[in-house]
Structure formats: C-alpha cells, structure tokens
Amino acid sequence: MHLVRQSCSGVRIDFQATLQSAHEAVREVIAWLDHQNLGAEECREWELVLAEAAGNAVVHSESESPLNIQATTTTTGVEVRVTDHSSDFDWPVKASLPEDDESEHGRGLFIIESLTDRVSYLRGREENVLHLQRDRRTPPRKDDDAAATLKVMTAELSACYEMLANIFRLGADAARDIPADTLAANWLEELRQLAAADFLSLRMMTPDGTQLERIAVSPATSFVTPFLDVSSTHLVESRACISRQDQWFDGSSAFDGADPLSHLHQTVSGVAHPLESGGEVIGVITFGVNKAHWEPKAAEINVVRSLGDFLGTLLHTLRRRDEANHSRLIKRELQIAADIQRSLLPVELPQSAVVQSAGHLTSVGEVGGDFLDGIPLADGGRLFVIADVMGKGVPAALFATAFRSNLHAHLSLAAEPAKLMYQLNRSLFTELDRADMFITAQLAYLSPDSLTLRTCGAGHGPLLLSDGVEVAEIGSDGPPLGVSEEYVFPQHEIHLKGITHILMHTDGLSDSTSSEVQITREMLHHWLRSTSVAGLDAWAARDSLRQMHRVYHESARVRDDATFIILARAHATLPVPCPQSLSHASR
C-alpha cells in the first residue's frame, strides 16, 4: 500500500456574525497565510475570496452562534473552510456574473469560484461548511533561518521514522493471528497516546454501506452508540464520510442529540477523519480532547490521519479475508454434511422377484431435509420409508439424520408401521418441539409374500397405487412428527392383488408456487396409470418421473427437494445387469 504523507499546519479563527468581526477574522487568516510563506499576490487573492465568503456567511447567518474560518497549508496548496449557520442559502451549480452589468449585487460567489481551484458547500442541520481549495501558485519562500529549517526538517524526519516504525509494527501485528477487532482496539489505544488525545473512536462501514459500526473506542467507556446511519448529515462522523472531509468540532459545536459526541458529558474538541481505500469510504476515525478549544500540532494530526488510514485499510482487508474464510468454511461444512447425509442413504433398495423398487432423491443445495430408505427385514418383508423435514439446509439434514437413526433403532416394529411411527414421534418429539420443526413421513411395510402393504402416514402426501385402470390414494391421516407427542397413528392394510405400481413421494415432487407449470395431483395420477398400462419396470418408471419433474420444475424455475420411491410388480425376471435402484441428484 502506498501512503501519501503530507505535513500541514492550520489555524482557526472564530468570529461574531458581524461584518466588522468578519473583516478582522479575514485579516487574521491572511496574516497567518503570509506567515506560511504564501506569495503576496496569493495573499491578496485569498483576502478577496475570504472577504466574500465571510461576508456571505454573516449576511445569511440566522443565529448568534459564532462563525469560523479554518485554514490549512501544505507545501502544495491551501485549504480554507468557512462555517456558517444559514438555512436559506445554497451554492449554485455554477456561479456567474449578474445579467445586468450595473447590478450592485451578485458578484461574490463568482469571485470566489474564479479565484479558487475547488469549491464545495456542505449543508448540515446546524451549520454549513464552505470548503475552498487552491494550489499554491508559487512554492514557499525559502526560510533564511537555516537552523530553524533544519530543526523543522529534523522533527519531520523523526516523525516520518516514527510513523514508518509504527506502520511496520502494525503490519507485523496484522500478520499474527490476532482477530481484527482486537488489533483495532490495541492500536487505537496506541494511537491515542501518540496523538496526545483524550478519546478516539474507530468506525467501519457495514458491508451494505448503510451503517457505521463501532469497531473500537479508547477509552472503552466513550462513544456508546454501536451503529450510526451513514446518511445522517447531522452526525459529525457520518458527515465526515459523506463529505469525505475532516469534520472539526469544538466547544461551540452544537451536537445533535443522536450524535455520540453529545453523550460525552463534557466539552470536547477534535476532528472526525474519513478513511478511504481504493476510492471508497470505508470508515471514520474520530479523535479529540476534553477541552473547549484544541489546536493540535500538525504532527499529532498527521499521526492519527496516516496511521488511521493505514489501520482502516488493514482492518478492511482483514475483515474481507475473514468473511471469505468464513464463507469457505461454511461451504466446506455443508459439503461434509452432504457427504454424511448421502452416506446414510441406502446404497440400493431391496429387490425381489415379485416387487421391484427404485427411488430418487434430489436435494437443493448441499444438504436437504428429504430422506428415503428401503430396508430388508428379518421376517422377509421390506420396509419403505420416505420423509421430509421442514425446511432445508443443515438443520433439516440434522433432523433427517436423527430420524434415520431412530428408524433403524426400532426396526423390530417395522411390520406394524403405526407402532413404529408412534415410537418415532415419541423419540423425536422433544427435539423437534424445541426447535419448532416437524417431519412428515410415510412408512410402507411390504409383507414377505409381497401381497400385502401396511402403511402409516404422518402429515405426508398420499401414497398412490394403480392397477392400470385407476389410481387409488391411501391417505396420510396422522399429524407430522413433532406436533402431538402421544398421537396414535392409524394404519392401512392394502391387498395388492392387481396392483402393478405404487408411488411414495414428498411434497417437492408436485408442489410448486407456479400454478401454471406445476406437476398436479391429476398429472401424477395420469402418469402412474400410464406407467402401469405400459408395464414399465421400477427403474424405467423412476427415470420417467424424474424426467417429468425436471422438465416441469426447470420451466417453473422452482427449486425444491424432490424424493420418491416406486414399487413395481415384476412381470418378468429382473433385468441383467440390475440397474442402480437409487438415484441421487443435487442442484
């Protein structure tokens, strides 16, 4: 990073809102500028500019509050700020001479603009600031007093070395694994001592650019307001960010009630200095003393400005790095969670020569709340399970995992799905209730002879059966798991004679917020009947439904988990080789 350090010196003259007082204030400032080795002609032109500006401030002043002129010089230019308290004056886009050559008024602003390089006028609630800048037309006169010059140069060089040493130390601190906020707090305390200030505050812009967040203060009891609205021009620190200019304040400043500076319970003076990085305002550093007036040395101001700029940029970079690391960490954790979730799914669904099964699970994002399982049981039967945890992401995946664990822990009840569902509800109720979540689920037990299906639903969509002629729905009568702890779930027993295809699915298969392009219940019925008539095996039926879901949901731009299991009565021997019975897709 390249820092431009420039020594400067300044003066501030307060004056009453009278033309005579303004006149004397201008003379004072011009005398000071002359003392700063400004050329005689430049002094004359600045005198004219300031006479116009101060006169204008007096004419438009609406209160007894004193006005002031602040001037700073560097080796390359002069900056002047004239503070006024008017409410009815605003600077024109372009100052011009009056149309009537003989008009007795209306030339002041034109003179000011003509004799300066840059003019800006910032309106505030209590006061306004006219900011004037002009490059030096001639370089500073050489000082004849070589000893004095040498003394000044030595002091500046010493300050430079000190500054450089501090920047190196700050850089070294940043390289260590110190949290950004701790780094800021430590260095603000250092800065306060270096600048001989009584208080310091560092605020950084929030990522959305609307607030100034308090990062560190010294001493810790000052500046209690944690966030400031950046757009509030009546707050000194916000005003510094908006104007991108130092905002000075002292005992005569009237702080807004919402301004943290008004909460310091004593008279204060100081400056709020905006921090910039890459052309963007990134924060503000405010420092001051517990006195009505303060005339800090140029070196003290330079220390805070330069180190403040460096610290601000460093923190900005560190925070961005931390955010990027945090984002990477979360992504990695999601990937791990997704891997774990996938590892809990069955590799294959159980098959038999009589009933085939195939399933599909699509997760939106890395992890989701959908779950399916197909478990061969000790009695020769098979248990098919489909479940949907409310919500998505890691919380949903965690509950899906807990559901799976509980399911496998109570497989002895599998032949009676209602009892198993009751047990699952009891086991999971406390955690679900505490997290304000629920799970919908459907259990289907296929008897060893594959002629009977016992089902139990908990707030889930209906199970569909087709014999090629019509489609029947087996309702899901119970509430979702996690809603009623002692609920006794009903159970259905279906004789599968003539039934060729059975579909178990989650809401994501047919739910869509777009009514025009969703897969409706009627469409699912039609599809299942057609599948039955066509005599598709379970894998072909699975692929067909998966394709239909993809087409409809992509056209609807809907992203939802979609999971289903298809059971199909086998008409022939199993295909060889047997296709993968469970497909999985992530979006």
Add this chain to the structure above:
Amino acid sequence: MNPTVITAPAELCSSTARAWKDRVARDITPESTETAVDLSKTRFIDSSGLGALLSLHKTLRAQGGILKLLNPSTAVTQLIELTRLHRVFEIVHA
C-alpha cells in the same frame, strides 16, 4: 469645470462600503456632473465596494453626470476586469 474628486478609503469592502457610499451621496450635488473616485490609495476592494461604486455611478448618470475611476492599483484593476465592470466604468490612469 474641474471634476469633483472623491477619495476612496484604503479598504472599500463589506465593512466600510455602506458608510462610504452614504457619505459620498451626501457630498454629491446636482452640479456634480463629472465626478472621479480616486482609487490610488485603495489597497483592497471587494464585491461590496464594487457595489458602492456602481451605486454612485447610477446616481450620477441619473442626474446627467459621469463617474470616472482614477488610478486604481493593479489588483483593483484586475478585479474590475474579472467582474467585467471595465465595460461600465471609465478608468483613468493619470
């Protein structure tokens, strides 16, 4: 008839212009057809000072007179030119 010569102060600015203009207005008579403001001692002038000169110029013209500016300094001349008032005032360097 010799012109009436009025001497302007060293600083003709917002804090002095009104008082000077009022005093000069009292000194001008209907016979003051040709009047000159001696600016040779005027170190500093601002827009208020220019306004005072314009007021005097219009008063004299209304009674058929004329106003001349005598020996303004370089700085004052530059300001008059910057504000294009050299198109209004007759400037005389003697």
